[in-house]
Amino acid sequence: MFLMRATYVITVVILGASVGAAEPSPSSDHPTLIEIATRVDPAAERAVLEQLVGFGTRHTASDTTSATRGIGAARRWIASRFEAIARDCGGCITVETPSTMATGERLPKLTEIVDVLGIQRGSSDPDRVVVISAHLDSRVRDVMNATADAPGANDDGSGVAAVMEVARILSHYKFPATVVYAVLSGEEQGLYGGKLLAQTAQARGWRVEAQLNNDIVGNIQGQSGVIDNTHVRVFSEGTKATETQQEGAKRRFNGGELDSPARNLARYMAGLAQQYLTNFQVRMIYRTDRFSRGGDQVPMLEAGFPAVRVTEAAENYDRQHQDVRTENGVAYGDVIAGVDLPYLAQVTRLNAITLASLAWAPAPPAGVNIAGAVTPDTKVSWAPTVGAASYRVWWRDTTLPQWSDSRWAPENETSLTLAGINIDDFFFGVAAVSADGFASPIVFPGAAGSFEPPTAARSQPISK
Numbered sequence: 001m002f003l004m005r006a007t008y009v010i011t012v013v014i015l016g017a018s019v020g021a022a023e024p025s026p027s028s029d030h031p032t033l034i035e036i037a038t039r040v041d042p043a044a045e046r047a048v049l050e051q052l053v054g055f056g057t058r059h060t061a062s063d064t065t066s067a068t069r070g071i072g073a074a075r076r077w078i079a080s081r082f083e084a085i086a087r088d089c090g091g092c093i094t095v096e097t098p099s100t101m102a103t104g105e106r107l108p109k110l111t112e113i114v115d116v117l118g119i120q121r122g123s124s125d126p127d128r129v130v131v132i133s134a135h136l137d138s139r140v141r142d143v144m145n146a147t148a149d150a151p152g153a154n155d156d157g158s159g160v161a162a163v164m165e166v167a168r169i170l171s172h173y174k175f176p177a178t179v180v181y182a183v184l185s186g187e188e189q190g191l192y193g194g195k196l197l198a199q200t201a202q203a204r205g206w207r208v209e210a211q212l213n214n215d216i217v218g219n220i221q222g223q224s225g226v227i228d229n230t231h232v233r234v235f236s237e238g239t240k241a242t243e244t245q246q247e248g249a250k251r252r253f254n255g256g257e258l259d260s261p262a263r264n265l266a267r268y269m270a271g272l273a274q275q276y277l278t279n280f281q282v283r284m285i286y287r288t289d290r291f292s293r294g295g296d297q298v299p300m301l302e303a304g305f306p307a308v309r310v311t312e313a314a315e316n317y318d319r320q321h322q323d324v325r326t327e328n329g330v331a332y333g334d335v336i337a338g339v340d341l342p343y344l345a346q347v348t349r350l351n352a353i354t355l356a357s358l359a360w361a362p363a364p365p366a367g368v369n370i371a372g373a374v375t376p377d378t379k380v381s382w383a384p385t386v387g388a389a390s391y392r393v394w395w396r397d398t399t400l401p402q403w404s405d406s407r408w409a410p411e412n413e414t415s416l417t418l419a420g421i422n423i424d425d426f427f428f429g430v431a432a433v434s435a436d437g438f439a440s441p442i443v444f445p446g447a448a449g450s451f452e453p454p455t456a457a458r459s460q461p462i463s464k
Contacts, residue, residue, distance in 0.1 A: 029275075030357075030436075030437065030438070032173075032356070033272075033276050033353045033357060034276060036169055036170070036349075036352050036353055037276055037277065037349040037353055040345045040348045040349050041165065041345075042341040042342060042344065042345045044164075044165055044168065045162070045164075045165050045341060045344055045345065046341055048160065048164050048165070049153055049157050049158070049161050049339060050336065051077060052074060052136075052152065052153070052157040052160060052161075053151040053152070053153050053336055054068075055068070055069055055070060055073050055074045055077075056069045056070070056150075057069070057138060057146070057147065057148065057149055057150040058074045058136055058138040058152055059071060059137060059138060059139055059145070059146040059147075059150055059188075060107065060113070060137045060188065060189045060192070061107060061109060061146040061189075062146045062147070064112070071137060074136055075114055075116050075136060075183070075185065078136065078160070078164070079097060081164055082095045082116065082167065082181070083095055085167055085168050085171050086171070088171065089172060092121075092171055092174075093119065093120050093167065093171055093181075094118075094119045094121070095116070095117070095118055095119075096116075097115065097116055098114070098115050098117065098196055098200045099112055099113060099114045099115070099196070100112075100113050100196050101113070102190070102192045104192075106144065106190055107189040107190065107192070108144075113192045113193060113196055114185055115183065115184050115185060115193050115196050115197055115200070116136070116183040117181065117182050117183075118167050118180070118181035119178065119180050119181075120167075120170065120175070120178060120179040120181070121178050122175055122176050122177040122359070123174055123175065124176040124387070125176045125177050125178075125363070125387065126177070126178045127178070127205060127206060127207050128177040128178065128363055129178045129179075129180055129201065129206040129207060129208045130177055130178070130208075130209050130210045130211075130358045131179075131180045131181075131182055131197075131208060131210065131211040131300075132162070132163050132166055132180075132181055132182065132211075132212045132214065132351055133159075133182035133184055133194075133211060133214065133296055133297075134156050134158075134162065134163045134182075134213070134214045134215060135156045135160075135183075135184045135185065135186075135188075135193055135215060135295075135296055136160055136183050136184065136185050136193075137152070137185050137186060137187055137188050137189070137193075138151065138155065138156075138334070139152070139188045140322065140323045141321055141322055141323050143188060143189070143321075148323065149324060150334070151324065151333065151335050151336070152334050153218070153334050153335050153336045153338060154217075154218045154219050154312075154319060154338055154339050155215070155216045155320050155334055156187070156215050156216060157218075157334075157339070158214075158216065158217045158218030158219075158344050158347075159213075159215050159216070159217055161344065161348075162214050162217060162344065162347060162348040162351055163181050163182070163183055163214065164181070164183075165348050166181065166348060166351050166352045167181040170352060173356065175359035175360055176359065176360065177209070177358070177359040177363075178206075178359075179355055179359055182197055184196070184197060184296050187215070187295065191295070191296055191298060191299055194213075194296030194298065194299040195299040197296065197299070198300050198302070198303040198305065199303075201303065201305060202303060207453070208305035208306070208453070209306060209363060209441075210306050210307070210308075210354075210355075210441075211297055211300045211305060211306070211307035212269075212307075212308060212310055212351055212354060212355065213297035213300075213307060213308065213309050213310065214310045214311075214347070214351065215296070215309060216311050216312055216315065216320070217232065217310055217312050217344060218312065218338070218339035218340060218341075218343060218344040218347075219312050219314065219315065219316050219339065219340065219343075220312070220340040220343045221314060221316055222314030222315060222316055223315070223316045223317050226314055227314065228312075228313040229340060229342070229343045229346075230280055230281065230313075231280070231282070231283045231313040232280070232281075232282060232283070232310060232312060232313060232346070232347050232350065233282075233283045233285050233309075233310070233311045233312070233313055234266045234270070234282050234283070234284055234285065234309070234310055235266075235285045235287050235288060235289050235297075235308060235311065236260065236262035236263040236265065236266040236284065236285070236286065236287075236288070236308045236309075237260055237262045237263070238257050238260060238263065238286060238288075239251065239256070239257055239260065239448070240261075240301070240304070240447075240448065241298075241301045241302045241304075242301075242302070242303075242453075242454050243447070243448075244447075247446075247448065250446065250447070251446075251447075251448045254446070255398065255427060255448075256444055256446065256448025257448075258286070258427075259429070259444035260306075260444075260448065260449065261306035261364070261451045262307055264429070264442050264443065264444065265306050265308055265441050266284045266308050267284065267401075267402060267403065267441070267442070268357075268358075268441040268442075269282050269308070269350060269354050270282035270284055270402070271402075272350065272354055272357060273350055276349075276353055277346065277353075280346045280349075282350070284401065288309075290311070297309045303453065304453035305453055306451055310347065310350075310351065312343070312347075316338065318330060318331070319332070319334050319335075320334060322334065357438055357439075358441075360434065360438040361432070361433070361434055361438035361439055361440045362385045362386065362387040362388040362433070362434055362438075362440055363385055363386065363387070363432065363451070364385075364431070364432065364440040364441050364442075364443045364451040365382040365388075365391065365430050365431070365432050365443050366382070366385070366450065366451075367381075367382055367383035368380070368381070368382045368429070368430055368443045368444070368445045368450070369381050369382070369445050369446070370423060370428050370445045371423075372422075372423035373423060375423075376419075376420055376422060377417055377418060377419050377420065377421065377423075378418045378421045378422065378423040378426075379415060379416070379417045380415065380416050380417075380418070380430055380445070381414060381415035381416075382414050382415070382430050382443070383414065384414055385432040387432075388432035388433060388434065389433060389434055390408060390409065390411065390433045391408070391409040391414070391430055391431065391432055391433065392406050392407070392408055392409070392430065392431050392439065393406060393407050393409060393416045393418065393430050394406045394428065394429045394431065395418070395421065395426040395428045395429070396427055397425070397426060397427075398425070398426065398427055403442055427444065428444070428445060429442035429443050429445070429449065430442065430443055431443070
């Protein structure tokens with residue numbers, strides 16, 4: 001676990017070496033995160049789903065002028081909901097609608113792609129950004145059919161409902177970092193909304209620490225009949241999409257395949273679920289997305305921003321990309337009846353506490369480095385982090401999925417020597433911790449684990 005616990009002393013014996021680890025006093029049991037989790041309202045999420053399904057279709061190329069049908073009406077309604085939330089919080093959220101024109105194999109006619117963003121600006125570190133996203137558009141079996149009813153209740157009305165509910169809840173709190181609530185378009189036609197989000201982040205110089213992309217998060221009964229309402233899958237890339245040839249060569253030799261920022265973000269979410277949610281756990285999936293499939297987190301990864309995909313544990317393909325119908329007694333179609341509201345609420349709670357914890361914590365440390373070859377000790381060092389009151393060094397056996405051992409760095413120090421801990425036998429990382437005990441994700445040393453985006457990825461202009 002990466003989170004802080006009550007004061008105690010551990011003695012770890014490894015290869016005959018004794019390592020004392022006295023922890024500072026701030027507790028990891030944050031009442032505010034518990035409060036946030038309890039504020040999720042399944043009825044509010046159902047209301048969003050009913051409104052979205054009521055637009056008939058939200059196909060990317062559907063009507064944009066009607067007040068009641070098509071993606072234009074849907075995105076205007078989303079913007080109006082963000083504006084209502086902003087009024088309730090005294091203007092804490094700014095609504096923006098970046099757009100671009102796109103065409104492609106699944107979008108033969110030049111079409112406007114519009115993302116709807118609710119931006120809750122951070123108080124002291126506003127260029128550091130955490131994002132929750134989902135896609136607004138829907139489809140039937142024929143991806144080119146822009147007129148047929150495509151309810152899109154689960155894919156991805158469920159994700160949009162989660163985004164809107166998280167915005168409603170977190171708007172009542174203030175954070176050092178900026179929180180962006182993103183409802184994207186054009187996912188089914190080629191991840192166009194995700195590309196636009198990445199371009200927007202680059203153009204504005206956002207230091208995106210995390211994107212939680214929620215896509216298909218409301219179903220509990222898989223096509224095989226299995227029911228799973230106690231797990232959610234979090235997909236995370238292994239090696240970075242932006243890795244250079246030189247970085248790859250170093251990673252292949254020293255490790256890092258399991259410790260991209262996205263993967264340590266997934267571990268972060270798993271730890272929060274274990275600590276704060278009842279009978280609900282994260283299944284970490286070591287893939288960027290489902291096999292040979294993709295979502296709006298992919299363009300963000302390609303831009304160098306840490307991102308994960310959040311998806312239900314048991315998918316039902318009779319309820320995805322289907323014309324609404326009944327054949328041989330089997331109901332097909334993505335309708336509200338296929339969304340389990342208590343389960344969706346659990347996924348929403350996970351997103352809400354993750355975003356809040358990230359936004360309250362300091363940024364993940366930069367410049368993390370380890371040394372200790374041909375010595376019995378390992379030295380971990382890092383650059384100072386704004387807002388960090390302390391730092392916690394972590395290590396684990398190279399075959400373990402979660403961080404297992406830790407030690408606090410001395411006050412005001414940005415390095416720690418782990419006496420008797422052999423650099424060859426473990427993976428190492430460091431987290432920054434605020435004065436009130438909110439910890440950043442753990443950062444693996446070097447380019448493989450750095451949360452900092454490539455410089456070039458932040459200098460490209462937004463497409464118009």
